[in-house]
Amino acid sequence: MGLLTDFYNTVAKFFRPQEEIVDEASKSVATNRLKLVLMQDRTNLTPKILEQMRGELVDLLSKYLEMDKELLELNFEQEGDQVALMLSIPVIRAKDEEEIEKAIAEAAEKKAEEAVAEDEGSEEEETEETNEDSESENEDLEEEVAEAETVEESEVSEEIESVSEDMEVDANSEPVPTKTNSVKKVEKDLKESTKV
Amino acid sequence: MAGRVIVITSGKGGVGKTTTSANIGTALAKEGYKVVLIDTDLGLRNLDLLLGLENRIVYTIVDVIEERCKLKQALVKDKKNPNLSLLAAAQTRDKSAVNAEQLKEICDKLKEKNDFVLVDCPAGIEQGFQNAIAGASEAIVVTTPEMSAIRDADRIIGLLNTKEEITSTRLLLNRVRPNLIKNNEMMSVDDVVGILEIPLLGIIPEDTGIITSTNKGEPIVNDEHSLAGQAYRNIAKRTLGEEVPFLDLDEPKGIVAKIKNVFAKLKAKV
Numbered sequence: 103m104g105l106l107t108d109f110y111n112t113v114a115k116f117f118r119p120q121e122e123i124v125d126e127a128s129k130s131v132a133t134n135r136l137k138l139v140l141m142q143d144r145t146n147l148t149p150k151i152l153e154q155m156r157g158e159l160v161d162l163l164s165k166y167l168e169m170d171k172e173l174l175e176l177n178f179e180q181e182g183d184q185v186a187l188m189l190s191i192p193v194i195r196a197k198d199e200e201e202i203e204k205a206i207a208e209a210a211e212k213k214a215e216e217a218v219a220e221d222e223g224s225e226e227e228e229t230e231e232t233n234e235d236s237e238s239e240n241e242d243l244e245e246e247v248a249e250a251e252t253v254e255e256s257e258v259s260e261e262i263e264s265v266s267e268d269m270e271v272d273a274n275s276e277p278v279p280t281k282t283n284s285v286k287k288v289e290k291d292l293k294e295s296t297k298v
Numbered sequence: 299m300a301g302r303v304i305v306i307t308s309g310k311g312g313v314g315k316t317t318t319s320a321n322i323g324t325a326l327a328k329e330g331y332k333v334v335l336i337d338t339d340l341g342l343r344n345l346d347l348l349l350g351l352e353n354r355i356v357y358t359i360v361d362v363i364e365e366r367c368k369l370k371q372a373l374v375k376d377k378k379n380p381n382l383s384l385l386a387a388a389q390t391r392d393k394s395a396v397n398a399e400q401l402k403e404i405c406d407k408l409k410e411k412n413d414f415v416l417v418d419c420p421a422g423i424e425q426g427f428q429n430a431i432a433g434a435s436e437a438i439v440v441t442t443p444e445m446s447a448i449r450d451a452d453r454i455i456g457l458l459n460t461k462e463e464i465t466s467t468r469l470l471l472n473r474v475r476p477n478l479i480k481n482n483e484m485m486s487v488d489d490v491v492g493i494l495e496i497p498l499l500g501i502i503p504e505d506t507g508i509i510t511s512t513n514k515g516e517p518i519v520n521d522e523h524s525l526a527g528q529a530y531r532n533i534a535k536r537t538l539g540e541e542v543p544f545l546d547l548d549e550p551k552g553i554v555a556k557i558k559n560v561f562a563k564l565k566a567k568v
């Protein structure tokens with residue numbers, strides 16, 4: 103018996119890669135950390151630019167999703183050989199088609215307004231201040247709209263929930279962080295759910 | 299004759315620039331080429347010690363620039379090899395005693411009468427670095443397989459890439475420890491080359507012989523039995539355009555190691 107177990111252990115040990123993995127960690131951790139830091143060194147993606155990217159992504163995604171903007175994370179991560187830009191979004195709920203259309207229309211309107219404002223700005227620099235004022239007013243307004251939307255939320259989200267169970271969206275629970283690819287999924291599911 | 303001006307640089311300090319300059323210079327001189335080594339590390343001169351020439355230095359590069367002597371007078375001939383000479387750094391002055399233009403002028407003059415001008419660069423990316431690269435058309439970037447050294451090397455490579463005059467930038471990986479790499483505790487040659495993405499000129503193993511050779515003031519390339527010496531001789535040959543295979547230091551040997559390696563890779567993919 104003893105002989106057999108010894109033999110078994112030797113064979114099992116040979117096929118067990120754990121030891122190797124523990125060792126490998128040190129080197130691959132170093133390689134991965136380096137790749138990330140060099141990526142930032144080389145591209146000059148300053149924290150300021152990352153913050154700007156984050157802001158623009160929030161604006162874009164807000165059309166489709168209601169999320170916890172404070173908890174949204176944008177980070178570089180190492181995935182095998184590649185560096186991935188990972189966006190983690192705590193989704194509160196997905197918006198329905200009507201809301202999305204409204205949001206898109208609003209955004210387009212805002213863009214047009216901005217374009218007009220810019221034109222004026224280039225002609226007459228004095229107007230700049232007033233433009234800024236109106237912009238911040240716009241933001242306030244948007245927030246109010248967003249608040250108003252959350253009131254209707256529960257009915258809509260129930261519907262969505264029942265349609266796509268695997269979706270990480272739940273109006274009643276804490277916001278659940280999801281990765282970028284699940285955003286696409288949410289969009290897709292959303293289309294499906296509204297068709298039903 | 300227009301010789302080649304090669305700067306040996308690194309970013310991070312203490313990774314082996316001076317050791318490399320002394321050894322490649324000696325190896326090239328042994329091959330029969332005329333070589334001048336320039337120490338541009340003002341205030342921290344060391345190349346004279348590594349070559350065992352510290353007692354022969356009368357004039358320095360600053361004396362040349364401030365016209366207290368002729369360039370030729372400041373060149374100290376090597377004890378063993380008359381093909382090799384050293385232009386020493388001033389020990390009592392700092393980096394501001396020299397500017398890039400002046401250094402370029404010296405390099406231009408020296409390359410007229412020599413096959414190789416090797417410039418030993420100080421650590422850092424400031425004035426001293428700018429001075430050292432000013433006259434060069436090729437660069438050797440020295441690093442060790444450690445994160446901080448590699449990061450600094452990457453920065454240096456970026457800066458060298460912006461210099462039009464520098465047409466070739468190659469990597470020298472120093473202080474490689476095969477045992478650590480075998481156990482995956484140290485980045486391998488492939489890892490480092492993969493990250494820095496410049497051609498590999500050579501690999502030097504960690505070798506205590508380098509310390510004793512420094513003690514004696516005799517570069518390790520003169521030791522026929524040393525592995526590091528062999529590695530430096532290979533580098534000199536590659537610099538001359540010969541194709542010499544790299545010393546095989548990093549691949550785990552034997553069938554068990556190979557199988558383990560496969561497992562490690564499989565696991566890494568999961």
Ligand SMILES: Nc1ncnc2c1ncn2[C@@H]1O[C@H](COP(=O)(O)OP(=O)(O)OP(=O)(O)O)[C@@H](O)[C@H]1O
Nearest residue numbers: 311312313314315316317421473503504505508509
């Ligand atoms: N391959 C090696 N094996 C063992 N020791 C080494 C090796 N290469 C360099 N060293 C040691 O590392 C130390 C630093 O080397 P060296 O002076 O050549 O570096 P450097 O890059 O010129 O430093 P600095 O930035 O200060 O000018 C020396 O003590 C040297 O002996």
Ligand SMILES: [Mg+2]
Nearest residue numbers: 315316339344
């Ligand atoms: Mg040095």
